[in-house]
Structure formats: C-alpha cells, structure tokens
Amino acid sequence: xxxxxxxxxxxxxxxxxxxxxxxxxxxxxxxxxxxxxxxxxxxxxxxxxxxxxxxxxxxxxxxxxxxxxxxxxxxxxxxxxxxxxxxxxxxxxxxxxxxxxxxxxxxxxxxxxxxxxxxxxxxxxxxxxxxxxxxxxxxxxxxxxxxxxxxxxxxxxxxxxxxxxxxxxxxxxxxxxxxxxxxxxxxxxxxxxxxxxxxxxxxxxxxxxxxxxxxxxxxxxxxxxxxxxxxxxxxxxxxxxxxxxxxxxxxxxxxxxxxxxxxxxxxxxxxxxxxxxxxxxxxxxxxxxxxxxxxxxxxxxxxxxxxxxxxxxxxxxxxxxxxxxxxxxxxxxxxxxxxxxxxxxxxxxxxxx
Amino acid sequence: xxxxxxxxxxxxxxxxxxxxxxxxxxxxxxxxxxxxxxxxxxxxxxxxxxxxxxxxxxxxxxxxxxxxxxxxxxxxxxxxxxxxxxxxxxxxxxxxxxxxxxxxxxxxxxxxxxxxxxxxxxxxxxxxxxxxxxxxxxxxxxxxxxxxxxxxxxxxxxxxxxxxxxxxxxxxxxxxxxxxxxxxxxxxxxxxxxxxxxxxxxxxxxxxxxxxxxxxxxxxxxxxxxxxxxxxxxxxxxxxxxxxxxxxxxxxxxxxxxxxxxxxxxxxxxxxxxxxxxxxxxxxxxxxxxxxxxxxxxxxxxxxxxxxxxxxxxxxxxxxxxxxxxxxxxxxxxxxxxxxxxxxxxxxxxxxxxxxxxxxxxxxxxxxxxxxxxxxxxxxxxxxxxxxxxxxxxxxxxx
Numbered sequence: 001x002x003x004x005x006x007x008x009x010x011x012x013x014x015x016x017x018x019x020x021x022x023x024x025x026x027x028x029x030x031x032x033x034x035x036x037x038x039x040x041x042x043x044x045x046x047x048x049x050x051x052x053x054x055x056x057x058x059x060x061x062x063x064x065x066x067x068x069x070x071x072x073x074x075x076x077x078x079x080x081x082x083x084x085x086x087x088x089x090x091x092x093x094x095x096x097x098x099x100x101x102x103x104x105x106x107x108x109x110x111x112x113x114x115x116x117x118x119x120x121x122x123x124x125x126x127x128x129x130x131x132x133x134x135x136x137x138x139x140x141x142x143x144x145x146x147x148x149x150x151x152x153x154x155x156x157x158x159x160x161x162x163x164x165x166x167x168x169x170x171x172x173x174x175x176x177x178x179x180x181x182x183x184x185x186x187x188x189x190x191x192x193x194x195x196x197x198x199x200x201x202x203x204x205x206x207x208x209x210x211x212x213x214x215x216x217x218x219x220x221x222x223x224x225x226x227x228x229x230x231x232x233x234x235x236x237x238x239x240x241x242x243x244x245x246x247x248x249x250x251x252x253x254x255x256x257x258x259x260x261x262x263x264x265x266x267x268x269x270x271x272x273x274x275x276x277x278x279x280x281x282x283x284x285x286x287x288x289x290x291x292x293x294x295x296x297x298x299x300x301x302x303x304x305x306x307x308x309x310x311x312x313x314x315x316x317x318x319x320x321x322x323x324x325x326x327x328x329x330x331x332x333x334x335x336x337x338x339x340x341x342x343x344x345x346x347x348x349x350x351x352x353x
Numbered sequence: 354x355x356x357x358x359x360x361x362x363x364x365x366x367x368x369x370x371x372x373x374x375x376x377x378x379x380x381x382x383x384x385x386x387x388x389x390x391x392x393x394x395x396x397x398x399x400x401x402x403x404x405x406x407x408x409x410x411x412x413x414x415x416x417x418x419x420x421x422x423x424x425x426x427x428x429x430x431x432x433x434x435x436x437x438x439x440x441x442x443x444x445x446x447x448x449x450x451x452x453x454x455x456x457x458x459x460x461x462x463x464x465x466x467x468x469x470x471x472x473x474x475x476x477x478x479x480x481x482x483x484x485x486x487x488x489x490x491x492x493x494x495x496x497x498x499x500x501x502x503x504x505x506x507x508x509x510x511x512x513x514x515x516x517x518x519x520x521x522x523x524x525x526x527x528x529x530x531x532x533x534x535x536x537x538x539x540x541x542x543x544x545x546x547x548x549x550x551x552x553x554x555x556x557x558x559x560x561x562x563x564x565x566x567x568x569x570x571x572x573x574x575x576x577x578x579x580x581x582x583x584x585x586x587x588x589x590x591x592x593x594x595x596x597x598x599x600x601x602x603x604x605x606x607x608x609x610x611x612x613x614x615x616x617x618x619x620x621x622x623x624x625x626x627x628x629x630x631x632x633x634x635x636x637x638x639x640x641x642x643x644x645x646x647x648x649x650x651x652x653x654x655x656x657x658x659x660x661x662x663x664x665x666x667x668x669x670x671x672x673x674x675x676x677x678x679x680x681x682x683x684x685x686x687x688x689x690x691x692x693x694x695x696x697x698x699x700x701x702x703x704x705x706x707x708x709x710x711x712x713x714x715x716x717x718x719x720x721x722x723x724x725x726x727x728x729x730x731x732x733x734x735x736x737x738x739x740x741x742x743x744x745x746x747x748x749x750x751x752x
Contacts, residue, residue, distance in 0.1 A: 079607070085488055086510075091546075095471045098545055101398065110550035111612045111740070114460065115489065115510035120741025123609040129624055132607035132743055133518055136462075136489035137508040144507040148522065151529050176474050176484050231503050343494075 001154045003161075004353060005221040007071025007211035009063035010306045011036050013190075013204050014293050017062070019070055022310045023318035026293070029190040032183075033169045034204040034295035053112065053121065056087045056168045059207035060118035061125055064162060067209035068126075071219050076211060077158035078131035079119050080148050082141030082165040084298020086115040088173050118166055131158065139340040141165060142299040146212075146227045146348065153214045164209035165299030174203060182341070184266075193266040193292040201265040204295010208302030210309070216353055222312035224305075225333075225349040226250045232343055236276060239345060243281060243337065246347050254281050258331045259311070261304050263338035264289040264323070265296045270342055277337065278324070286317075287324040301338045301346060308334040308350040357586045358524045359596035360749065362443025363692050364435040364538075367577030367679040368404030371416060372438055377696065379678070380704055383724060386679050387561040387573050396469060398548050401557050404575030404680030405543060406431060419499070424482040426463030427576075429492040431685075432540030433499045435578035439536060440500055443582035444594060447501060451533040451588055454505035455497045456523050457580075458515030458539030460684040462489040465542040492540055505532060510684065512739030513646070514605075515539050516579065517687025520747055521603040523583045533588040538580030538688035547574060547683065554613060562649030562681070563708035564674035565658065565720045569649045575680020579689035598698050599752040601732075602633025608742025614652050619660030621744035622646075622736065626664045629734065629746035639732050640670045640748070642703050644694045645720070646736040647674020648681055653738065658716040670734075673721045677707035687737035691747055694733040698751050702726050 010016040013034035014027050027037060036059065041050045044062040053061070060081065068074065090113040097103040111117070116134040123132050131152060135144035142165030149161040177183055184200040193202065212224065228246045233239040247253060260282045262274040278287045294303035311317055311334060317327045336348040366372065368386020369379035379386070386404040390397045393405070406413075413430040414421050418437070436455070445453075463486030470480035485491060493508040505526070509518045516539025523537035551557050551572060558571035589596055606628060608621030615621065630637060646657055654674075661669065675693050682689055697703055706720035731751045738744040 084490070094546060094550065095468060098468050098471070098549060105549045105553040107550075107553040107613075110553055113550070114512050114740055116512050116739065116741045116743055117612065119511075120607065120609075120612060120743060123607040123742065124611070127609050129607050129609050129620060131605045132511070132741075133522075133605065134510050134743075135507055136459075136510040137493060137506070138488065138490040140490075140507050147531075148525075151525055151531075154529060155525070172475065179474075179478065179481060180484055229505065229507075231497065231506055 001150050003150050003153050003212040003224045004216050005210050005224060005309045006213045006217060006219045007067045007073065008221060008306050008309055009066030009070060010208040011038060011059050011063050012206040012294050012303055013037060017066065019066065022314060022316060023320060026320050030187060032187050033174055033202060034190055036205050054087050054090050056089065056166060057112060057118055057121050060164065060166045061122055063207045063209040064122045064164060067211055071211040073160055073211055075126050075128050076160045076162040078152050078161045079122050079128055080133050080145040080161060080163045081119040082135040082145040082299050083115055083118060084138050084141045084167050087113055087117065088168055088170045092170060092172055139298050139338060139344040140229045140346060142302050143227055143229050143346040146224065149212045150227065153212065159214050161212045162209060163212055165302035166207040167297040167299045168205045169203045190292045196266055197268055199267055199269045201267045201296035204297055206294055206297060206303055208306055210305065220353045221309035223351045223353050225351045228347045230345045233345060240277065240281060243347060250349055252333065257282055257285055257333050257335045259286045259288050259327060259334045261288045261308055261334050261336045263291060265291040273339060273342060284325055286322055286327045288321040289323055290321055301336055301348060304336045305348060308336060312350060312352045356528045358527050358600045359584050359589050360581050360598050360600055360695060361584050361589060361594060361596050362439040362582035363695065364438030364442060365579040365689055365692050366406055366431055366435045367682060367689055368406060368575050369679050383705060383707060385561065385677055385707055397543060397545055401559060402561055402573055403543055404573065406576055424486065426486040426492060427465045427542035428459055428463050428540050429495040431542060431578035432457060432492045432496045436496045436500060436536055436580040439580040439582050444592065445582060452504045453502055454526060454532045454535040455493065455502045456507055456509065456519040456535060456537045457493040457496055458509045458519040458684045459489045459492055459541055460510055460512055460515060461544055461546055463487055463491050464544045464546045468544055468546050500536065511743035512741055513683050514687055514737040514739035514743045514745040515684035517737035517745040517747055518605060520581060520688060520691055521605055521745055524600050524603055527583055527585045534582065534584045536580050536582055539684040540578035541576055541682050541684040543574060543576040556650050558649060561708055562676055564647030564649040564676055564706055565654050565713060566709050567711040567713050569651065569654060571650050572648050573680045575682040577679055577682040577685045577689055579685050579692050581688060581691060596752055598695050599750045601750045602629040602635060602748030604628025604632065604746045606744050608744060610742050613740050615656040615738065617656060619656035621742045622657050622660035622738055623663050625744040625746040626660065629748050633748040635732055635748060637665045638668045640734050641730045642697055642733045643670050643672045644690050644733060644735045645672050645674045646738045647676055649676060655715055657736065657738065662717055669718045671703050671721050672718060673704055673706035675704050691735045694735040695749055697733055698730050698749060701728055701730060703728055
C-alpha cells in the first residue's frame with residue numbers, strides 16, 4: 001500500500017509554519033527544552049475560539065488548517081491524531097487543585113484535557129463527520145495513526161485522511177521527567193547538541209499534520225511506502241532484522257535507501273544504537289538527524305516525515321540535518337528510524353512520488 | 354470475500370465481579386455494582402455513588418498473579434487481570450507463525466496514582482517510579498509484558514468509546530491481514546480526576562443512574578477492565594477451537610458538534626450505526642438487541658434514542674443500557690458492554706435496563722426492564738459514544 005502525502009502543516013521549534021521556506025533559516029535555542037515558534041493564531045482561528053482553547057489544541061487546529069490549505073482539500077474523509085501526552089497544560093492545572101475539595105474544578109480545562117480533544121476539535125472546526133480516532137501510545141502514537149490512515153485508504157473507506165501528531169512540553173512535566181534521568185540536567189545549545197556527551201535527551205514539542213491520499217496530484221510531496229513499529233527488541237540483531245525485513249517487504253534493500261534519517265537525540269546511552277545501525281546496515285549512506293531542530297517528544301517523527309516529504313518534493317537537502325556522507329544524487333527513498341530508549345522502535349519509508 | 358473475525362476469549366473485571374464467572378450470576382440476578390465508595394474512601398469524593406471493583410490494591414496484585422511491585426497503577430492491574438483472563442479463556446498460546454497484537458484503551462491512564470502522588474512528584478523522590486505511569490501507554494505496556502505480546506501494540510483514547518475503537522481497530526488489522534490474533538479492550542480505574550471533572554460538568558447523578566428514564570439525572574461512574582480475543586478464521590482453524598461469536602460490523606463517526614455534548618439529532622450515533630450495519634452486511638431488521646450507550650444524561654439518551662429511531666424506523670429492536678450494572682467505566686465501557694452483548698448471544702438472554710420507571714416522552718421505545726431468557730439472539734449491536742463526539746457501533750453475530 002502506498003499513500004500520497006498531498007499536504008503538510010507543521011508548527012515546531014523551527015520556522016516551519018510558513019510553508020514557503022524549508023529549514024533555510026535555522027532557529028537557535030539555548031534552553032532546557034525547545035519550544036515551538038507559534039504563528040499568529042488570528043490567521044487561523046476566530047478570536048473567541050482562540051481564547052477558549054488551550055495552546056495544544058490551537059496548535060493542532062492550526063496545522064490541520066495549514067495542511068488542508070496546502071493540499072487544496074476542504075474536508076477530509078477521516079481525522080486521526082497521535083499524541084503521547086495530550087494537553088499537559090490542562091491536566092496539570094487540574095492536578096494542582098485536585099485534593100482541595102473547596103477549590104472548584106472548572107469544566108473547560110477538564111473538557112480540553114481528554115486526549116481526543118484535538119481530533120474532535122478539528123472535526124468540529126471542519127464539520128467533518130467521518131472516522132475519527134486518537135492514538136496515545138508514547139513514541140508509537142503518530143506511527144499508529146499513520147498505519148490506521150493507510151488501512152483506511154486501502155479499505156477504500158477514505159480517499160483523504162488527515163493524520164497528525166502533537167505534543168507539548170511544560171515546565172512541571174519537564175522537571176518530573178528530568179528527575180527520572182531522561183532529560184539532560186542543564187540547558188543546551190541546539191546547534192551544538194552532539195557536543196554534550198551526557199545521557200538524556202533534550203525535549204521539544206511540535207504539531208504536524210499530513211493529508212494522506214490514495215491519489216497522486218499536483219500537490220503531492222512524496223509517498224509513504226510503509227510504516228512499522230516494533231517493541232522491546234531483545235537485541236541489536238533483532239532490530240537490524242526488523243529493519244531488513246521491513247525494507248524487503250517493500251521490495252527494497254539497504255542499497256536503495258538514499259538517506260537514513262534517524263532519531264539521534266544526543267543521549268549517549270541510546271544514540272549508539274543509531275550509529276551502529278548506520279554503520280552495519282547503511283554503510284556510507286548519508287546519515288541524517290532532526291532532533292536538534294525539533295527536540296525529543298513522543299510524536300517527534302512528524303518532524304522527520306515533514307522533512308523527508310520536503311526533501312523528496314524539492315530535491316533539496318538542508319545541510320543542517322546531515323551528520324555524515326553528503327547526498328550526491330537524486331533522493332528516491334528515505335528511511336526514518338526512531339527509537340525511544342530502546343523500547344519503542346519505528347520505521348517510516350518515504351519515497352519519491 | 355473479506356476475512357472474517359471471530360471472538361474466541363473474554364475477560365472482565367468490574368463492580369459486578371472479578372471475572373467472567375462472577376459477572377454472569379450478577380447479570381442473571383440483576384445485581385448492580387453501584388454503591389457508596391468503600392475501597393478507596395481516602396482518595397475519592399464520597400457523596401456520589403460509583404461502581405467500584407470490590408478489591409484493595411493487594412487483592413488486585415493477587416488476582417493479577419504478580420507479587421506487589423512499586424510502579425503499578427490500579428489501571429494496569431485491572432487491565433492485566435482482565436486481559437489474562439481473556440487470553441486463557443481463548444486458550445491462546447504463543448506462536449512464532451501467528452502475529453499477535455494488543456490494542457488497549459484508556460482515558461486517564463495511571464491517573465489514580467499520579468493524582469495521589471503529584472505533590473511528591475514535584476517536591477521529592479519518594480514516589481518517583483510512579484511518574485512513568487502518568488501516560489496512557491504505561492498500562493498497555495504492562496499488559497503486553499504480562500502476556501508476552503510484542504508483535505504489535507498501541508493505545509487508543511477516544512474518551513468513552515475508546516475500547517470500542519480498540520475492538521474496531523483489532524478487527525480491521527485482522528481483516529487487512531496485518532495481524533492473525535489480537536487482544537482488544539480497555540481499562541480504567543476510578544479517579545478523583547474523573548469524579549471531580551465529571552462533577553464540574555454537572556453530569557453525575559447523586560443516585561444510581563437510570564438511563565432512558567424521563568427523570569434521568571446523569572452518569573454513575575464505574576471502574577473496570579474488559580478484553581476480548583479476536584482471531585482470523587485461519588488462526589481459529591489452526592487451534593481447532595469453536596469461537597464464541599463473530600464480529601461482523603463496526604462503524605466510527607464523529608458528531609463534530611461539541612466537545613462534551615451530543616447533537617440533538619445524534620448525527621454521529623446515526624452514522625456509526627449505519628456504517629456498522631453496512632460493513633456487517635446486515636439489515637436493520639436483523640438486529641435483535643441493542644446494548645445502548647445509555648449513560649443516563651439528558652443529552653446522550655435523547656440523541657442516542659433519536660438516532661436509533663432514525664436508523665431502525667418502525668422495527669426498533671429490544672434495547673437496554675447496562676450502565677446501571679457496572680456504572681460508566683468510561684474507556685472500558687465499550688469492551689465491557691461488548692462482552693455483555695456477547696453473553697446475551699451465548700446465553701440467549703436480554704439484559705434489563707435497571708432503575709427505569711418512567712418513559713421519555715420524546716422517544717417511541719422503552720427499554721427492556723426485566724431480564725428476558727430463552728430468546729434467540731442472532732445479532733447484537735453495541736453502542737459506545739464519547740466526549741468529542743467520537744461514536745462507535747459494533748455488531749456481533751452468533752456463529
């Protein structure tokens with residue numbers, strides 16, 4: 001099954017909301033985590049709606065609208081969202097006062113705190129009554145949504161599926177996860193990220209939407225040729241086999257991959273998996289990364305998919321993503337490989353349309 | 354011919370029983386699990402009735418068959434108990450040839466522990482291990498690890514239709530050939546977060562809920578977990594077992610109306626039921642019983658009722674909401690009620706809509722109020738509708 005990416009919309013810690021550019025004006029962050037560069041929501045939302053909704057939902061609706069406008073599609077047949085953590089802002093507001101029964105909980109944050117709020121608010125905005133679902137499984141959230149979308153196309157129950165991923169970071173959650181040792185202890189410079197030889201990643205955030213369609217058209221960026229997730233591999237060899245089998249199921253071998261776009265995140269504990277995979281399976285192939293631009297979050301691969309789609313459409317490779325071996329020829333296939341702490345692994349194969 | 358999907362195992366824990374064997378007598382004797390909070394008085398607000406699982410945390414570890422370990426939420430324990438029961442009920446064993454998945458649903462994940470320890474999280478390291486239970490995937494991972502499932506796993510959260518969507522996704526993944534067998538369902542523990550949140554929306558009844566009653570006053574929350582095992586025809590043949598029933602239809606649609614209210618005409622519910630009938634290849638008249646979402650709120654019961662009337666016209670099947678038995682278990686409700694629907698097929702019965710006394714003027718039908726036995730049921734529709742207008746209908750068929 002092949003799905004065409006016919007539109008994209010992305011808000012990230014880079015200037016990606018404006019679809020005319022493509023990572024040609026890189027934003028430097030010197031911080032504990034990389035926050036999104038948010039557009040002026042007035043362009044996308046009624047002022048009343050904008051005031052009522054939380055930041056995450058506003059980002060989600062906005063990237064959905066950017067994506068649909070880009071694709072020239074007014075209303076999709078289905079809406080699917082992946083979010084690892086949902087609206088942290090709304091939940092934390094409630095948790096802070098949960099035990100004090102004398103302080104009332106206000107209904108709006110509770111309503112907005114449910115994970116499916118983004119998908120359903122997009123549906124309300126678009127008046128879309130079609131299939132609607134939300135995946136909330138850590139770093140499988142976005143990939144589960146992509147797989148569902150591709151099944152919908154294959155079943156012919158939809159011709160155009162709006163699929164997105166979204167996660168935000170807030171100070172309290174950042175502090176908690178840092179206490180678990182998953183984040184770096186001190187602020188970093190994103191443009192020097194690999195110079196910090198310490199365990200832990202650096203969080204980021206993002207909201208991205210893609211219109212996946214069964215039909216190729218003049219808006220098409222690229223195709224998604226396959227998506228796969230695998231869980232808790234017992235060894236490096238198992239991960240390697242998963243990758244080789246995944247490529248083989250699309251009739252490809254490692255030689256056909258023009259860019260190996262990985263989730264390298266400067267965590268000295270888990271990055272070696274990527275480097276070893278690059279060396280073992282894709283020797284001398286261009287090795288790329290993106291998390292110095294996006295930061296780490298459960299749905300971070302949406303940034304990678306957006307990058308891959310743009311490379312394939314424009315045939316332009318932003319130098320900032322290349323770690324090793326320059327791209328010398330036409331880019332036909334990009335393999336996105338992501339793993340979070342060696343538990344959740346995912347693969348997205350993106351091809352030239 | 355599209356691949357057929359069979360149900361081969363069931364597992365459930367709720368306010369009316371810790372397993373399938375305890376659940377059935379409660380259903381037959383119209384015993385509700387709703388009452389005042391007893392097991393977690395410290396944590397939960399106590400002037401609103403709920404349907405608690407009648408277990409302490411230590412009981413749950415025993416039922417789950419694991420020694421007490423820090424880092425387990427009540428949500429995870431309930432999920433492990435019900436999923437293990439479904440697995441053994443189906444007689445599944447690990448197989449290298451068959452691809453096995455787990456699709457689990459939850460709305461607030463491990464909130465039961467996080468809300469208790471949130472202050473600790475922010476100020477000290479005492480409860481640090483519970484930080485990782487905050488999200489929805491934690492319980493799914495713990496269930497997958499308990500069952501040894503690695504081929505595919507994901508978590509769905511579409512509020513009160515979550516586990517119905519887990520069933521729907523499982524069916525589609527078998528039909529598409531992606532999986533051969535899949536454990537599907539949902540788990541949800543009662544939390545102060547939900548109790549206070551729903552209370553803020555003013556939709557919790559001070560008395561046990563009475564769906565489809567003219568004087569209905571809101572939801573009664575419950576907790577529980579329920580999982581089904583779905584298998585492809587080939588997988589069923591390999592193990593030479595007789596399936597419990599067939600899952601023939603599923604429909605997912607969105608109200609696109611309001612974050613927490615359903616539209617007056619129930620457009621989402623209508624579309625979900627229509628799609629389920631279409632996929633099933635069933636005529637509306639072939640449905641013998643509808644296990645309604647029937648939450649007991651003004652809004653849901655009216656719009657669901659209107660949508661049912663629109664789909665079924667003059668031949669409205671027998672209908673009941675079983676929420677007065679186990680309360681509204683939110684994310685677990687879809688799979689819990691799918692199991693009750695399947696029990697109706699197996700035991701040739703229709704479950705009563707407890708607590709009903711006065712018909713709604715707006716509707717042409719009244720629900721079944723007394724248990725009906727020896728009724729032949731071939732096809733059952735199970736409805737699950739959620740906040741955000743995420744509406745899903747499923748159709749199970751005798752085989």
